[in-house]
Amino acid sequence: MQHAGTEIVSAVMPIIERWKHEEGPLLPILNGILREFGYVPREVLPAIADALNLSRAEVYGVVSFYHDYRENPPGRHVLKVCRAEACQAMGGDAVAERLQELLGITFGETAADGSVTLEEVFCLGLCACSPSAMLDGEVIGRLDEDKVQEIAREIRA
Amino acid sequence: MMRKIYIPRDSGALALGAEKVARAIAREIGLRGVEAQIVRNGSRGLYWLEPMVEVETPTGRAAYGPVKPSDVPSLFDGNFLSGDAHPLFLGNPEEIPFLARQTRLTFARCGITDPVSLADYEAHGGLRGLRNALSMTRLQIVEQVTESGLRGRGGAGFPTGIKWKTVLDTSAAQKYIVCNADEGDSGTFADRMIMEGDPFVLIEGMAIAGIAVGATKGYIYLRSEYPHAEQVLNEAIAVARNAGIVGKNVLGSQYAFDMEVRMGAGAYVCGEETALLDSLEGKRGMVRAKPPLPAHEGLFGKPTVINNVISLASVPIIMDKGAAYYRDFGMGRSRGTIPIQIAGNVKHGGLFEAAFGLTLGEIVDEIGGGTATGRPVRAVQVGGPLGAYFPRALFDTPFDYEAFAAKDGLIGHAGIVVFDDTVDMLKQARFAMEFCAVESCGKCTPCRIGSTRGVEVLDRLAKGIEPSRQIEIVEDLCNTMKFGSLCALGGFTPYPVMSALTHFPEDFRPQPVREAAE
Numbered sequence: 001m002q003h004a005g006t007e008i009v010s011a012v013m014p015i016i017e018r019w020k021h022e023e024g025p026l027l028p029i030l031n032g033i034l035r036e037f038g039y040v041p042r043e044v045l046p047a048i049a050d051a052l053n054l055s056r057a058e059v060y061g062v063v064s065f066y067h068d069y070r071e072n073p074p075g076r077h078v079l080k081v082c083r084a085e086a087c088q089a090m091g092g093d094a095v096a097e098r099l100q101e102l103l104g105i106t107f108g109e110t111a112a113d114g115s116v117t118l119e120e121v122f123c124l125g126l127c128a129c130s131p132s133a134m135l136d137g138e139v140i141g142r143l144d145e146d147k148v149q150e151i152a153r154e155i156r157a
Numbered sequence: 158m159m160r161k162i163y164i165p166r167d168s169g170a171l172a173l174g175a176e177k178v179a180r181a182i183a184r185e186i187g188l189r190g191v192e193a194q195i196v197r198n199g200s201r202g203l204y205w206l207e208p209m210v211e212v213e214t215p216t217g218r219a220a221y222g223p224v225k226p227s228d229v230p231s232l233f234d235g236n237f238l239s240g241d242a243h244p245l246f247l248g249n250p251e252e253i254p255f256l257a258r259q260t261r262l263t264f265a266r267c268g269i270t271d272p273v274s275l276a277d278y279e280a281h282g283g284l285r286g287l288r289n290a291l292s293m294t295r296l297q298i299v300e301q302v303t304e305s306g307l308r309g310r311g312g313a314g315f316p317t318g319i320k321w322k323t324v325l326d327t328s329a330a331q332k333y334i335v336c337n338a339d340e341g342d343s344g345t346f347a348d349r350m351i352m353e354g355d356p357f358v359l360i361e362g363m364a365i366a367g368i369a370v371g372a373t374k375g376y377i378y379l380r381s382e383y384p385h386a387e388q389v390l391n392e393a394i395a396v397a398r399n400a401g402i403v404g405k406n407v408l409g410s411q412y413a414f415d416m417e418v419r420m421g422a423g424a425y426v427c428g429e430e431t432a433l434l435d436s437l438e439g440k441r442g443m444v445r446a447k448p449p450l451p452a453h454e455g456l457f458g459k460p461t462v463i464n465n466v467i468s469l470a471s472v473p474i475i476m477d478k479g480a481a482y483y484r485d486f487g488m489g490r491s492r493g494t495i496p497i498q499i500a501g502n503v504k505h506g507g508l509f510e511a512a513f514g515l516t517l518g519e520i521v522d523e524i525g526g527g528t529a530t531g532r533p534v535r536a537v538q539v540g541g542p543l544g545a546y547f548p549r550a551l552f553d554t555p556f557d558y559e560a561f562a563a564k565d566g567l568i569g570h571a572g573i574v575v576f577d578d579t580v581d582m583l584k585q586a587r588f589a590m591e592f593c594a595v596e597s598c599g600k601c602t603p604c605r606i607g608s609t610r611g612v613e614v615l616d617r618l619a620k621g622i623e624p625s626r627q628i629e630i631v632e633d634l635c636n637t638m639k640f641g642s643l644c645a646l647g648g649f650t651p652y653p654v655m656s657a658l659t660h661f662p663e664d665f666r667p668q669p670v671r672e673a674a675e
Contacts, residue, residue, distance in 0.1 A: 023457065024419070026439030031381070031420050052439075065441040067423035068381055080382075084343030085538055086574045088588070089501030090529065122425060122542075122592065123341055124382050125349040126172050127572065128204035128499065128506030137384055141172030
């Protein structure tokens, strides 16, 4: 859901207020916005810069540095698939291929129907039950064809 | 009699269905009207048996696993609440060879207790280290840690006591304890397990560190990929604050120490300590040049102890049982125990805490039981994405900081990823370069440019374009990155690349030659 610019800025003000007097407030603010909206709308950056007495460039520099701070609203589901070595060792590349095929999108994309955003992640700490993924915050280990199909079904439902 | 049923809330167990199992057991308890209480514990770390459900019986714990929701009615039918036999019956979990062979010091409680029950924590030896520390001078605490021989478990292996002494010796109005919980290395999950399974031990370790060096504030910098750990830590910190373990007067003493969890945002390089400090300050996670050391000018320019989760979580047992007790485990200059994480294509994957000194072969073949696929083990990456690939020929290498360094490898955070004979080492080498290119903070040229060039060169090699020339360039690039990078990201990426090239040269030969050789 795309919010109107001013509406979204006023919606993030409580998050900014909550943190602005704490030490190192910028990441907690951005993480709070991410949790609330699922992305970090770039139109809120000037308000953050003002509140923290930073330049807009500084805030933009931080936002663009971290993988989590996606610029656009994600799909209804977010599927993060681990691509790191412990998952590679257990056929993770094939699982990743299969998921892209079933969902009809590649990593970094959101499905046209808004059902899902597919992202790569480098290690979920589930390396003794690989390959692994995280669907809307829920972890899934030992991905195989059955589990991959189940994920695709849940996303389409 | 009220029976306790333990079902892990550890994310590894959750990934294998523990939540559904817990729901099925709760439903069955209701349906059958039996007197039983579900406790959500951490994991013992035997992941091939997860979800592993344990029942407290008069003769000790009885374990069952791996349990599927559909197994639950039969468990009740078979009277598992009394520890009776069942096809999934594993006996007393402590007698399972994988656990029985371990020396659990840091992970003594993990998988046994309710992670957010302070009563459980104390009943299993918790807080004794902190109480001892409160009866000592700051210098005595630091000396205990130094004498224990504890070295940074995050990977660098720097003596923890020396870091602490440096911070103790500075004078500043504010000092900090920062816990590096940005466990980004593939193949590692010890930090996650302890944070989810026994968070009080980390809280206790940080409080001891704070008292020892005169720091009043602690931060746990936790990676965003670990939402379950975040939840457990926040629950535990709230419990600890209520109980006066952290706060204005730690356990009623004159020392103040409080702490909070701060989340990262998906940047591997923030596991590097100075990049982590910049990130905590709200900046891009850029690596700082050293000196100044974080011990002198760390978080917000103040003296800061920055330690890995396992380093801090090992302090309570040292302060409880004494430096000599801990130091007596291990070999050479690697003292105490190390939680080895056995991962990837392995039959018995999980956490194996043991004194330093096991050989790589013992870990992979005996303890890990070889590959999960049943094919021969071809390569083992030790120490995460920046660690070397070891061939079988080096399986006699003992698990020890210096022994691994002598074989051009590193133990890092002690994660071991096993690969079978289908692995393509040229592809793994390319991945190492690509990962470095994606995650580089960009501050220094060897890492930023070298990794991108490395990908290009390996791609040309894969296409068979002037192969010997490409290998020469890769070697040269690796040399530049190793000696010219500011931190371990650029500096250690050559380890996986060069080890792949050195130990598995057949994978780097042009295609026609490779096919002919097969």
